[in-house]
Amino acid sequence: AIPLVVSISTSLSAEKGLLIRNRTAFENARKVSAIVFDKTGTLTEGKFGVTRIHSSGEWKKDQILKFAASLESSSEHPIAQGVLEKAKEANITLKEVSNFESITGKGIQGDIDGKTYQVVSPGYLEENSISIPQETDSDEAETIVFLLEEKKLLGFIALADSIREESHQAIKTLREKGIKLYMATGDNEKTAKAVSEQLKLDGYYSEVLPDEKVKVIEELQKKGEFVAMTGDGVNDAPALAKADIGIAVGSGTDVAVETADIILVNSNPQDIAKLILFGKATYNKMI
Ligand code: ADP
Numbered sequence: 001a002i003p004l005v006v007s008i009s010t011s012l013s014a015e016k017g018l019l020i021r022n023r024t025a026f027e028n029a030r031k032v033s034a035i036v037f038d039k040t041g042t043l044t045e046g047k048f049g050v051t052r053i054h055s056s057g058e059w060k061k062d063q064i065l066k067f068a069a070s071l072e073s074s075s076e077h078p079i080a081q082g083v084l085e086k087a088k089e090a091n092i093t094l095k096e097v098s099n100f101e102s103i104t105g106k107g108i109q110g111d112i113d114g115k116t117y118q119v120v121s122p123g124y125l126e127e128n129s130i131s132i133p134q135e136t137d138s139d140e141a142e143t144i145v146f147l148l149e150e151k152k153l154l155g156f157i158a159l160a161d162s163i164r165e166e167s168h169q170a171i172k173t174l175r176e177k178g179i180k181l182y183m184a185t186g187d188n189e190k191t192a193k194a195v196s197e198q199l200k201l202d203g204y205y206s207e208v209l210p211d212e213k214v215k216v217i218e219e220l221q222k223k224g225e226f227v228a229m230t231g232d233g234v235n236d237a238p239a240l241a242k243a244d245i246g247i248a249v250g251s252g253t254d255v256a257v258e259t260a261d262i263i264l265v266n267s268n269p270q271d272i273a274k275l276i277l278f279g280k281a282t283y284n285k286m287i
């Protein structure tokens, strides 16, 4: 069986955008009964565009963008790229930031002109008992980040990302094979729900902190599922290790790549569908 598996995994990696790091992972592919996908960059394009900016007080929208973009210039999150692009379009010059830090799964912070600013998630506001402005309500599935000055709300930036074309087909193929499909994301409830509904997933987990992803995997495993999970960040590594098959996505961090059984080179969920179909077909041929 070794030459068969080796030749299959070689052709899969060459043609299908997958790197299979161990033989067991390939043999296990046919057993997968549930998949937990990450959202940003896997089910969606991972390219955020700013849709609107809102000021909660006297700050001008451009000033909100300027401070947020200055902080985001030290972040590698897709949200950061969206904010920076908008600032560039508006010819905004960035401020100097010191003491930059990321707040895991919730946002970023840094000092500008001697004051601490943060660009954070709705969950962070809730935790700090800062009320979320009504203007965040919209019919669109938006990802919203808030700009705070010393914990005071200055305004927010709304961004939108779109579902990848290939996700629809991949999800359909996997569903037809009876595989349960879930999404775990750090993004807000509303956006998670919208993506989940559009793709007709079996369920979703929103506002999930990176270390909580392990619990999601365990919960499914306790129900008897054989779980594959996709992830990209350093913080996804424990969950990738916990999953029966850990799939590191695209240009994921080294830690995620080292922990994973499979690397999804092009971040394309259709490659996962192909792997599982291929795994099942190969197994049927062997028996
Ligand atoms: P995901 O990979 O699903 O987007 P993350 O854990 O990376 O989840 O992020 C969760 C949330 O934390 C984001 O939706 C956003 O609200 C906030 N966040 C993370 N990084 C940043 C950033 N650089 N700027 C602003 N908000 C951020």
Ligand code: MG
Binding pocket: 040, 186, 232, 233
């Ligand atoms: Mg992430």
